[in-house]
Amino acid sequence: MMNVLNNKIVQGIFLFLIGFSVNAQEIIKDKEPEKKATTPQQKRQRVDGIVATVGDYTVLDSDIDKAFLEIEGSGGSVKDITRCQMLGKLLEDKLYAHQAIQDSIVVKDEEVKEKMNQQIDYMVEQLKSMENVVKYFKKNNEDEFKTELFEILKQQKLASEMQKKIIDPIQITPEETRNFFKKIPESERPMLGAELEIAQIVIAPKVSQAEKQVVIDRLKEIKKQVQEGASFTTKAVLYTEDPGSRSSGGFYKINKKTPFVKEFKDIAFSLQEGEISEPFETEFGFHIIYLEKVKGQDLELRHILMMPKVSYDALKEAKDKIELLRTRILAKEITFAEAARTMSDEKETRANGGTLVNPKTQDTHFELTNMDPVIYGQVSNLKSGEISSVILDEDAKAGKRYKIIMVTNKIEEHTADFSKDFIKIKELALKEKQINAIAKWTDAKVKxxxxxxxxxxxxxxxxxNWLKK
Incomplete structure (x- = not known):
């Protein structure tokens, strides 16, 4: 089996094992060391050898190989990246992790273990068994594999927290942004891609009380079976519709600051150890919670989520409603914004007339080439003021629903303009300031x-200056 592994699987696994971030700092072309003839025995020694030490951390030659695999696995090209450049990036990561320890940055083992368990679940899913995972990574046993993976993930987390500590306090003023823009020669100002502002109206099919009752009764039956001796973990693996916790048997560790919906946390914190809740409803569907342990401020729990099924009649009714609404908007009986405010079932966009906010930039502009592929396919051919046909949308949280989308503004590709593109220019100026701060910090810590x-x-x-010349 090990010899016929799909390349995609192998690359996907390596994504978990290396904390390489191409965005952290640009890789600049370095001088490649002269290649010398090596015997098979020498090659084996090279793979296992320590090529660098940074504080308490080491870099193996095999770590460089894994970093190349990660870039390839994420779709990047490595043809112009040398081993020297890759080592330089790994040295940065080790320096961050080492300094995080010196600065007493705390990374909770529980957080690292949770991430490790998620990644092991992924690996087992790809390689079919834990035994195969251990064999593939050439470890002697499961404990050795887990110990090494835990240390890798902890170093990644330390490095990430150290980098955040450096750049989070950095802010950029309007004056700094203006000066940054003025420094760019007019002929070298960046081209900004075409952008859209879009709004949508969503009509969700109504779930009948009868369908809700089917789910409630099923959850009550599962609770009864667990109380009679069945395994809640097994039931969660078999029946929960929460993809984030299915593989771990519905397990979550939460406290009062965990960003779960209020209804879920209210029920969880009302339970005693060993108690199973009655079925209750949130915006995600219906749940039951089994509270396993209380550890200080933290709860270790398992839950099962089930979502009521939507009938064919309910779907048809929702589609008819949104098609009629689209006809009325096109006939100018009502504006798109008015229809969104009064009739859309999407509460996140309803108040502002259906306008979507870009989650990456927190403004209303979506760069066409960087849009979600699904949304891109729905709006790329629309002109400003045009409305899409009715779209059947399957939302992971909300289930099936119908929507229409309107392009409220289309900005064609253009050279960056300070007044029109201030937010984007500010982001570029901030990024430059952060890179300079990291460079200054790195220079001082290397010494x-x-x-x-x-x-x-x-x-x-x-x-x-890793060689300190």
């Missing part, structure tokens, strides 16, 4: 941290 580069990598020309 005061124990760093050793071994073997042929001493011939590299790095962006940072």
């Amino acid at each position: 005061e941290t124990y760093i050793k580069i071994n073997g042929e990598y001493k011939d590299c020309t790095f962006t940072n």
Whole structure:
């Protein structure tokens, strides 16, 4: 089985094992060390050898190989990246992690274990068994594999928290933004892609009380079976409709700050250890919760989510309603914004006339080439003021629903303009300021941290002064 693994699976697994972020800092072309002829025995020694040390951390030659695999697995190209460049990036990651320890940044083992368990679930799903995972990564046993994965993930988390500590306090003023823009020669100002502002109206089919009762009765039956000795974990694996917790048997660890819906937390914090709730409803569907343990402020619980089924008649009624609404808007009996405010079932957009907010930028502009592929397919051919046909949308949270989308404004590709594109220019200025801050921080920490580069990598020309020349 190990010899016939799909490349995509292998690359997907390696995505979990290396904390490489291409966005953290640009990889700049370095000098590649001279390649020397090696025997098979020497190659084995190279893969297992320590090529660099940063503080308390080491980098193996095999870590560089894994980093290349991660980029390829995420769809990137590695043809212009040398081993020297990749080592430089890994050295940055180790420096962040080392300094995080010096700065007493705390990473909770529970958080790391939770992430580790999620990733192991993924690996087991891909390789069919834990035994195969251990064998594939050439570990002696499951404990050895878990110990190594835990340390890798903890280093990633430490590095991430250290980087956040450096850049989070950095802010950019309007004056700094203006000066940043003025420094760019007019002939070199960036081209900004076509952008859209869009609004939508959503009509959701109504779930009948009878369908709700079917789910409530099923959850009550599961609760009864568990009280009679059945495993709640097994029932969750078999029946829950929550994809985020199915593989772990419905397990979550939460406290009062965990961003779960209020109804869920209210029920969870009202239970005693070992108690199972009655079925209750949230915007996601109907749940039952089994409280396993209370650990200080934290609850360890399992839950089962079930969503009532929508009947064919309810779907047809919703479609007829939105088609009539679209006809009325086109006939100018009512504006799109008025219809959204009074009739849309999407509460997040209803109040502002159906206008969508870009989750990445928190403004209303969507760059056409960076849009969600599904939305892109629905609006890319629309002109400003045009409305889409009725679309059947299957939302992971809300289930099946119908919607129509209107392009309220279309901005064609253009050269960056300070007044029109202030938010984007501000983001670029902030990014430059953050990169400069990281560079300054790295330069200072390299000088005061124990760093050793071994073997042929001493011939590299790095962006940072890792060789302390």
